[in-house]
Amino acid sequence: MKEIFKIIISDFLEKEMPEIIEREIKVPLNSNKIISLIGARRTGKTFLFYSAIKKLRKENKNDQIIYINFEDDRLFPLELKDFNLFIEAYYELFPKNRDQTVYLFFDEIQNIENWEKFIRRIDDSLKCKIFITGSSSKFLSKEIATSLRGRTISFEVFPFNFTEYLAFKGIDRNHYSSKNRSKIINALDDYVNHSSFPELLSASDIEKPKILKEYLDLIIYKDLIERYNISNLYLIKYLIKFLLTNTSNPISITKIFNDLKSQGVKVSKNSLYQYIEYLEDAYILFPVKIFSNNVREIQRNPQKIYSLDSGLVDTVSIKNDIGRRFENIIFLELRRKYKNISYLKLKQEIDFCFKDSDKIYLLNSCYQINELTTRNRELNSLVEGMNHLNISQSFLITNSHEEEITIEKKTIFIIPLWKWLLQNN
Template sequence: MMNKELIKDYLAEFIKTPLPWFIERELKVSETERRVITIIGPRRAGKTYYLYQLMSKNKENALYLNFEDTRLMEVSFKEVRDLIRMFKEISGKEPMYLFLDEVQNLHRWEMAVRELLDTRKFRIFVTGSSSKLLSREIATSLRGRTLTYTLLPFSFSEYLKAKNIPTQVLSKDDEALIKKELMEYLQFGGFPEVVLEKEKEKILKEFYDLTLFKDIIERHNLRNISLAKFLLSFFAQNFSCEISVNKILNFFKSQGKKFGRNTLYDYIDKIQDTVAIFFVNRYSEKIYTRESWPKKIYLADTGISRVVRFSTDTGRLMENAVFLELLRR
């Protein structure tokens, strides 16, 4: 049961506090009362700040609920409408826009969202860091009633914007600077905090550990921690490469460790759920060939590999960056 005093404190703070400064992102989403707009992406890709960007046009008519805020942790899906009523009491108006951040932390969130959508009163936006959890719940309760978008870390053009580097009417010196920045972008990636802060290596290590322990091991209650660690490290090192399940199984057999093929597939699925790793099928007209291994690995951000990479391979980094640019389109 939600604590009303904590909720009032949260709502009052949201109403009084101006939105923080943000770098405008290139992702464009639709606005409709008939469908929920779902935004997924890896941890720390900037989903919260993207919601700020969307609500900046009409904050006085918006309600933002961050389900990672401790004051909202006791809220149940049945109490969301009561929470909206409390907002109306405090602000004097009912919100037109609802922004639900990290919604997978609200148990049975899809039931609450479906009920709100049925009222036709709100335009609803939700974010999450778990593609499988969101897609599973959408499939059961919100099938055909959502539009899903993926927000990745900064593209190179967004990276240049964040660093106030001009991209129009370039001199030779400007071109040289952009080439230098491209190499840094490939090496450290485009996570907003990494781009804007100085301690890039430490921040990337923190992101990597959070993805491993919070988004993979804890979220899915995995018991074989060493297998989860190995797989994430293996994928981060072998980006822009084809990999096979047999290669992984043979490595563990050589180390005297045994586990079933189904266990391996299950752990790979959990890692893919973080939206930090993408597995691309081979092109073929035959569905069996498309869906079978080997698959090619790409990272949601080249900086992820920095934590476990032992050498610089500009060709592979560039290939990964091109894949991400195509994915954005």
């Protein structure tokens, strides 16, 4: 195994970094903390590493910067004790670097059991800066919260946000120019209706469906089947299809349970809840619960489901429900900043309820409010919610309408999605 590590290290040092699409996440290069990037596969974690490595190579010798992908088939099977061989291999190749700061980039390190013990040990004993990635929220957060508590700075990585998308397309985000504004609004239509995974942005229309299907299959097999030893492939595929098809909708576990039962599939409701947790752990889907301090009320009410990317929905459904895609984009933008997002259900439903610095915000999503009944429904639900929570402001995100309304001394800001996305960044 030591010789294999030497080959992998040497191969990397000869590798030129690919062209990098700059992201808004900036990886700290000289922090005293361990830097961790967490997110679904293919969201760009590795390329954030490459971007950091490219910058470091300008100021350091190449052999001080090492990248290891723990999904490299040459490293299977790898155990905790083999990490020592990596350290030995590196310093046998570069003994002069024992007194130099070494930058260690470990991709998908969660695949190795007890990896955090190794990371803690080298953080204590070697002169190094450590960077790690993983595609499991629980696997990383659990270890980080125990063995590595206080030692890490974590960043979640999602597909491109709208400002990153505009930058990739070469569109200036200055919306005060009429020409730019038209380009921004046209770009939003593509952004809402298509995938924003980095690789998909430059893929042809023929390639996109194939790439997305490969992504989903990879997540199913690597992050679900293998990680959790799931034996019923039909069940997990059925569940993913059902949930992706119902993106932005409330879902009933009882309905799923009864549908499967009618097909002769044996599964408990508890198992279905567990599988949804697995999907959330892999960052494919995000359940949103009702806003309440009552545990029973939370359990009694359905969860709403949102997906990581609009393109994933296209792999299982031919329907193009613009209202639901629109709402999903809003959720993802909120989720990039806030983990605790709920929906509020009173006489009417409010799509999103979240906290920022202990202040509660309410936000509704509605693609078009041209019809009076639709407009009144959206506004009345927000007024009801503001009265219930004793807050004075809320937001209604639409496709194009902009207005500020005061009702019963409560202010509702109606904002076009493109402007909200730019302001939010």
